[in-house]
Amino acid sequence: MYNVTKKEQLNPDICLVEFEAPDIAKAARAGQFIILRIDEKGERFPLTIYDYDVKKGTVCVVCQAVGVSTKKLCALNKNDFILDVAGPLGHAVSTEKIGNIICIGGGVGTAEAYPITKAYKESGNEVKVIIGARNKSLLICEKELKSLGVELYVATDDGSYGRKGFVTDVLKELLSKQKYDLIYAIGPIVMMKAVSQAAKPYNIKTLVSLNSIMIDGTGMCGGCRIKYNNESKFTCVDGPEFDASLIDFDELIKRQGRFSDKEKLALHEYECRLGFKH
Amino acid sequence: MEHKKKLMKEQLPKERIKNFNEVPFGLTEAQAVAEASRCLNCRNPFCVKGCPAEIDIPAFVQAIKNKKFKDAIEIIRKTNNLPAVCGRVCPQEDQCEKFCILGKKGAPIAIGYLERFVADWEMAQANSLKPSTANPKPITAAHHKVAVIGAGPAGLTCAADLANMGYDVTIFEALHSPGGVLMYGIPEFRLPKKIVEKEVGNITGLGAGLKLNYIIGRTKTIGDLKKEGFKAFFIATGAGLPNFLGIPGEELNGVYSANEFLTRINLMKAYKFPEYDTPVNIGEKIAVIGAGNVAMDSARCALRMGAKKVYIIYRRSREEMPARAEEIERAEEEGVIFNLLTNPVRITGDEKGNIKEMTCLKNKLGEPDEGGRRRPIPIPDSEFSIPIDTVICAVGNDPNPLLVSTVKEIITGKRGNIVADEEGRTSVEGIFAGGDIVTGAATVIAAMGAGKKAARAVDKYLKGL
Numbered sequence: 001m002y003n004v005t006k007k008e009q010l011n012p013d014i015c016l017v018e019f020e021a022p023d024i025a026k027a028a029r030a031g032q033f034i035i036l037r038i039d040e041k042g043e044r045f046p047l048t049i050y051d052y053d054v055k056k057g058t059v060c061v062v063c064q065a066v067g068v069s070t071k072k073l074c075a076l077n078k079n080d081f082i083l084d085v086a087g088p089l090g091h092a093v094s095t096e097k098i099g100n101i102i103c104i105g106g107g108v109g110t111a112e113a114y115p116i117t118k119a120y121k122e123s124g125n126e127v128k129v130i131i132g133a134r135n136k137s138l139l140i141c142e143k144e145l146k147s148l149g150v151e152l153y154v155a156t157d158d159g160s161y162g163r164k165g166f167v168t169d170v171l172k173e174l175l176s177k178q179k180y181d182l183i184y185a186i187g188p189i190v191m192m193k194a195v196s197q198a199a200k201p202y203n204i205k206t207l208v209s210l211n212s213i214m215i216d217g218t219g220m221c222g223g224c225r226i227k228y229n230n231e232s233k234f235t236c237v238d239g240p241e242f243d244a245s246l247i248d249f250d251e252l253i254k255r256q257g258r259f260s261d262k263e264k265l266a267l268h269e270y271e272c273r274l275g276f277k278h
Numbered sequence: 279m280e281h282k283k284k285l286m287k288e289q290l291p292k293e294r295i296k297n298f299n300e301v302p303f304g305l306t307e308a309q310a311v312a313e314a315s316r317c318l319n320c321r322n323p324f325c326v327k328g329c330p331a332e333i334d335i336p337a338f339v340q341a342i343k344n345k346k347f348k349d350a351i352e353i354i355r356k357t358n359n360l361p362a363v364c365g366r367v368c369p370q371e372d373q374c375e376k377f378c379i380l381g382k383k384g385a386p387i388a389i390g391y392l393e394r395f396v397a398d399w400e401m402a403q404a405n406s407l408k409p410s411t412a413n414p415k416p417i418t419a420a421h422h423k424v425a426v427i428g429a430g431p432a433g434l435t436c437a438a439d440l441a442n443m444g445y446d447v448t449i450f451e452a453l454h455s456p457g458g459v460l461m462y463g464i465p466e467f468r469l470p471k472k473i474v475e476k477e478v479g480n481i482t483g484l485g486a487g488l489k490l491n492y493i494i495g496r497t498k499t500i501g502d503l504k505k506e507g508f509k510a511f512f513i514a515t516g517a518g519l520p521n522f523l524g525i526p527g528e529e530l531n532g533v534y535s536a537n538e539f540l541t542r543i544n545l546m547k548a549y550k551f552p553e554y555d556t557p558v559n560i561g562e563k564i565a566v567i568g569a570g571n572v573a574m575d576s577a578r579c580a581l582r583m584g585a586k587k588v589y590i591i592y593r594r595s596r597e598e599m600p601a602r603a604e605e606i607e608r609a610e611e612e613g614v615i616f617n618l619l620t621n622p623v624r625i626t627g628d629e630k631g632n633i634k635e636m637t638c639l640k641n642k643l644g645e646p647d648e649g650g651r652r653r654p655i656p657i658p659d660s661e662f663s664i665p666i667d668t669v670i671c672a673v674g675n676d677p678n679p680l681l682v683s684t685v686k687e688i689i690t691g692k693r694g695n696i697v698a699d700e701e702g703r704t705s706v707e708g709i710f711a712g713g714d715i716v717t718g719a720a721t722v723i724a725a726m727g728a729g730k731k732a733a734r735a736v737d738k739y740l741k742g743l
Contacts, residue, residue, distance in 0.1 A: 043546065215542065221538035
């Protein structure tokens with residue numbers, strides 16, 4: 001049992017949950033993830049580690065309530081318990097000095113871009129950050145990212161904040177002006193695919209962090225496999241960070257949707273149980 | 279086989295494919311006593327030689343004959359802490375029962391059924407009778423701390439024996455519940471999870487600590503544990519990464535590894551979806567690739583989940599099928615279709631990523647390979663397609679590199695298996711290993727045997743410190 005020590009609503013759908021997990025906090029590095037199971041009947045699902053505090057012994061995740069499991073997590077409050085947390089899993093981001101880096105976060109991925117940006121910054125890199133959301137009210141983590149002392153660009157689909165358009169519009173502009181050594185993108189699969197395509201003409205190494213469907217997170221089930229350079233790779237043990245140019249994104253999009261009918265059914269049941277629907 | 283079949287009643291095939299309840303019902307007291315009475319109580323019993331758990335088989339069988347069931351279970355428990363599990367899933371026909379002298383002329387004693395009988399008898403008495411081993415053993419053996427990594431059959435057996443010797447044992451398990459393959463792999467209808475929980479509970483009752491959700495190699499490394507005072511390590515992390523077929527189309531949505539398929543159903547209880555949150559998609563026509571016990575389990579789960587047609591696709595012939603005869607027979611009775619001497623060459627899907635069909639080649643058998651089994655050879659121009667919507671790959675596993683990669687000095691084999699001697703000693707002092715991580719996918723009982731041997735080796739090592 002893992003005690004929730006903080007809960008914060010970042011926008012109507014996205015919340016931050018901090019909980020006690022001292023051993024995980026001690027071992028955690030930016031870019032890694034954990035597997036959670038909220039209650040006895042719950043699924044096991046992965047979430048990127050947003051932050052961790054070795055002294056307090058806490059780990060923090062940011063979660064968008066979309067399906068049953070994420071809704072269950074977002075329904076927890078301070079002093080509630082998460083039944084199971086395992087991790088940290090996956091490879092951490094590099095801590096080498098690379099040079100000029102652009103970090104991109106879209107939607108809930110904006111939160112996940114925070115630890116990556118922080119790690120790159122701490123390794124002495126020059127980091128620019130582009131974040132995006134559908135509109136101003138959905139934008140998250142702007143303040144936190146700014147506090148890292150990076151140049152921050154914001155794009156909203158409707159232009160209600162920052163510039164109107166997608167993160168890739170900003171990216172293309174930046175790329176046309178200066179040379180960069182690395183692009184790191186985390187967010188919806190379509191966004192990561194678009195980033196990869198935008199970066200291609202410039203021949204800049206582009207990394208993305210994937211959030212595939214998983215059960216154990218340790219390589220046992222193979223459910224998170226992707227087609228990578230025409231081979232099968234497991235997101236949990238080989239990733240979650242991959243070279244975007246080698247990922248078959250179309251395949252990945254199909255695989256991510258493979259339980260969507262069942263997920264809808266489960267969500268309906270869940271909401272019925274809560275009395276939202278009949 | 280026929281004798282055993284007559285002996286134990288089971289759910290009828292047409293009924294049982296509609297539920298996940300256990301298939302065989304177990305022996306009645308009268309049946310058990312009668313069966314035990316057939317034992318010749320040989321002066322030089324061969325059956326014992328076939329038991330990796332080193333159970334004093336003649337003694338417990340005689341106790342059953344004399345209706346001393348409590349004595350019988352205590353005899354078993356001296357060397358085996360998972361009797362209700364072993365009585366159900368051990369391939370006794372290749373072990374103790376194979377050596378039974380009665381088998382030379384007729385049916386060997388149904389030792390497995392008798393083991394199950396007394397283990398179940400004990401559980402039924404649980405309220406009135408405390409199991410003799412449930413009292414924590416005082417930690418005596420110089421208070422040495424031992425870490426057992428993985429709470430599957432090998433790890434649990436090793437931990438139980440070490441706790442019995444008085445060591446301060448902690449078991450580290452990556453998943454949220456202990457049991458390993460007994461929980462995530464073997465289905466409810468073959469091994470009820472309540473039974474696993476009970477037997478695992480007996481082991482932790484011996485005083486072994488259990489840390490769940492704990493991934494050694496990630497949450498902590500062996501190096502970290504050494505700093506915390508752990509003096510010896512037993513690595514029993516199991517089978518690991520599933521193999522796929524290496525053919526076009528295996529990334530399609532309906533392609534599962536048997537590990538994923540069975541874990542969803544057994545550990546995560548997808549057969550109770552949506553009461554439980556984890557889903558599994560089952561089409562109407564399922565192809566299970568492989569013919570081991572895991573393949574039979576997958577095929578039989580698929581039937582119970584509502585599949586209309588379930589095929590076993592296997593590249594060799596019936597004779598080479600590695601599954602237990604009992605499981606093959608049950609699968610057949612339940613309506614699983616066996617497509618033998620058949621090799622899948624590609625899976626084709628639609629634009630949404632769903633499977634449409636699987637194309638296969640027919641094989642013939644050639645000369646025996648290095649393992650002694652006849653090698654399958656594809657027959658040219660024999661290609662044919664089967665309409666399929668789900669494929670389950672039950673073609674084995676490769677060892678999980680997660681822990682091994684963090685212990686640099688440890689020597690591994692060609693495929694990444696840890697190299698260990700008969701007693702479980704690895705190339706690194708104080709680190710022992712056993713079970714599937716050493717041998718590749720094998721049986722529950724082989725893993726338990728490895729756990730037992732390693733416990734003795736750990737003891738010897740720690741006494742020499």
